Amino acid sequence: MKPVTLREIANKLNISITTVSKALKDYPDVSPKTKFLVKELASTLNYKPNAFAVNLRTRESKTIGLIIPVIVHHFFSNVIKGIVAQAEKKGYLVIILQSNESYELEKKQIDLLMNQRVDGIIISLANGTIEYKHLTDVIKANTPLVMFDKIAKIVNCSKVIIDDRKAAYDATQHLIDIGCRRIAHFRGSLLPQNSIDRFLGYRKALDDNGIKYDPSLVYICECDDNSFEEGKENARLLMQEHNDVDGIFINTDLVAIGAISEFNDAGIKIPEDIAIVGFSNWFMSSIISPTLSTIDQPGVKMGKAAFKQLYKEIKLKKRNKPVEYQQIVLKTKLIQRDSTKL
Amino acid sequence: MKPVTLREIANKLNISITTVSKALKDYPDVSPKTKFLVKELASTLNYKPNAFAVNLRTRESKTIGLIIPVIVHHFFSNVIKGIVAQAEKKGYLVIILQSNESYELEKKQIDLLMNQRVDGIIISLANGTIEYKHLTDVIKANTPLVMFDKIAKIVNCSKVIIDDRKAAYDATQHLIDIGCRRIAHFRGSLLPQNSIDRFLGYRKALDDNGIKYDPSLVYICECDDNSFEEGKENARLLMQEHNDVDGIFINTDLVAIGAISEFNDAGIKIPEDIAIVGFSNWFMSSIISPTLSTIDQPGVKMGKAAFKQLYKEIKLKKRNKPVEYQQIVLKTKLIQRDSTKL
DNA sequence: GTAAATATCGAAAACGTTTTCGAAAAAACC
DNA sequence: GGTTTTTTCGAAAACGTTTTCGATATTTAC
Structure with missing residues (x-):
């Protein structure tokens, strides 16, 4: 009923939690034999790490936020499709919020996402958005931000647009x-x-x-x-x-x-x-x-490009390397x- | 730069973390004066609780999962809109995944959501879905599940459909x-x-x-x-x-x-x-x-109804009360x- | 046989919160 | 004044993981 934990595996094998954790992540300082035992038991018990605990420890949520003005628009739902598909490939989940073209809502939603400690945010601005403090705050907090389609030129971050x-x-x-x-x-x-x-x-x-x-x-x-x-x-x-x-x-x-x-x-x-x-x-x-x-x-393409750029920045940030913001311009015809x- | 924690507030006020936490949640056993001080400082420091820590402790993620066959469909994007809107009202975030009408993908995505410890799942089945073990597993794990539109009659859970x-x-x-x-x-x-x-x-x-x-x-x-x-x-x-x-x-x-x-x-x-x-x-x-x-x-209406039912079940489960599954049938014309x- | 190097493990701290429970201080009662 | 009640606080455990670092045990080198 309750999800399996490292502790349970450790107890059943009479070894420490530490060793179980290391075995599962192929640390070099655990013997092949115990590795085998641990992995086998973990898979039969269908062990899945508790995402919260992992995130709390590693400060990575493997989740990104997406804010769009309206979902029920052909273009935007195509973008969603592109982002979700690409994110899944990299093991990321996407939290989608709809600003309804409202600046106030947009601010609140950015806040929500930041509280959730998402690893990055992709956004297409509401028509009503005239101030950008909520966006620069995201950048200040060192959270990667990518804007697409409806962007603010003045905000210093990566952008995916058409000409x-x-x-x-x-x-x-x-x-x-x-x-x-x-x-x-x-x-x-x-x-x-x-x-x-x-x-x-x-x-x-x-x-x-x-x-x-x-x-x-x-x-x-x-x-x-x-x-x-x-x-x-x-x-x-x-x-x-x-x-x-x-x-x-x-x-x-x-x-x-x-x-x-x-x-x-x-x-x-x-x-x-x-x-x-x-x-x-x-x-x-x-x-x-x-x-x-x-x-x-090209909606799907824009979504994919936006996620790819965000992903790049997330990885760079993780390694404490400097990121340079890109302005990606997609072809139209x-x-x-x-x-x-x- | 780094997010503010309870500890920082506690240190600055020379009180314990416990008291800070209680003050913020209006526990009766903290004096009005300290409550005031804590709340004031918390708001000037812009304190936001770390969602992971809260979730790890309380086993609530305030997040639900949504799996739909395709996003780029007028009906489904309307459902998304309804769900996201309703969820936001209750402080819930929605993780959206697209099964592309594939049974295999659907299974993987259910797994993903369960690992993320979402509080509940809303799903419209892929056309290719012929087995339901992944769904009954969700129910077994005691995670509320609501199906809409494309449902499996045989699975015992709440459903939102039309006639x-x-x-x-x-x-x-x-x-x-x-x-x-x-x-x-x-x-x-x-x-x-x-x-x-x-x-x-x-x-x-x-x-x-x-x-x-x-x-x-x-x-x-x-x-x-x-x-x-x-x-x-x-x-x-x-x-x-x-x-x-x-x-x-x-x-x-x-x-x-x-x-x-x-x-x-x-x-x-x-x-x-x-x-x-x-x-x-x-x-x-x-x-x-x-x-x-x-x-x-009525797509938006279906989305709202689905979330409302899920919410009800999440709350009931939290209080360890028995839930009875509903079959909600919406009017068409x-x-x-x-x-x-x- | 002893010393040094290596392989294997586990204790413990940390991430940031919530909640239980007991202690101390203050107030109320007789 | 002494006892009881009430108010106010904080220590500590817990959630489940990751990672550092030190401790054994084993192997290698001479």
């Missing part, structure tokens, strides 16, 4: 290439770095093609959730305010899909009347009608589908 | 109500209980309406993953083998969406030529064209959309 600016540039250039000249942009929330970068990429593409930037064509949403509804709402506004727009670059696929749905209902033809490019390559985008052109953002096939 | 049989009956009856007479069924994998139940519901509805059951209209997929591709493949087969079918009840929305996509490509009209009902109410189903009629399966609007 949002370039991706947005590509998306906008694509719209221009197929003949769009009045191009709107749904940029979502104002704050997060990737929202900013995508906006800048959009603007740069306009500039480089001699198209005048019109601020009234940029739709911001303070709603903090990049939702389907946001897409519908923005599309409605756009139809009222600008009936001359012939292309839109939209921050996130889900929002783009909301817009498509609204345009479909309103009888506006995609791509003939308005061409649309989304962002992230949600699975959904390939089955909506018309199918949505988008930027492929434009996927053309029907929403931009003129 | 798959009734839901499937409703879906099939709906097809009959709108005039379908040759109704196929894509049942997915053979093994899991809900696949069986949905099939039985389908069959019962046929029986009750005097429609002869034709085994050749039931499409099984051994591919173990309920995918979009499975839907396309089955749709192709169906078109070759049975051009008289006028309705399909499909095990999962994602598969249904694959089928819709294939039918769309083949120029088969939905619902005029074939009406379709899916299962689960993925978000995607409301935006595909035609929109998909389906059974709403049919959502009619365009794929069955004749």
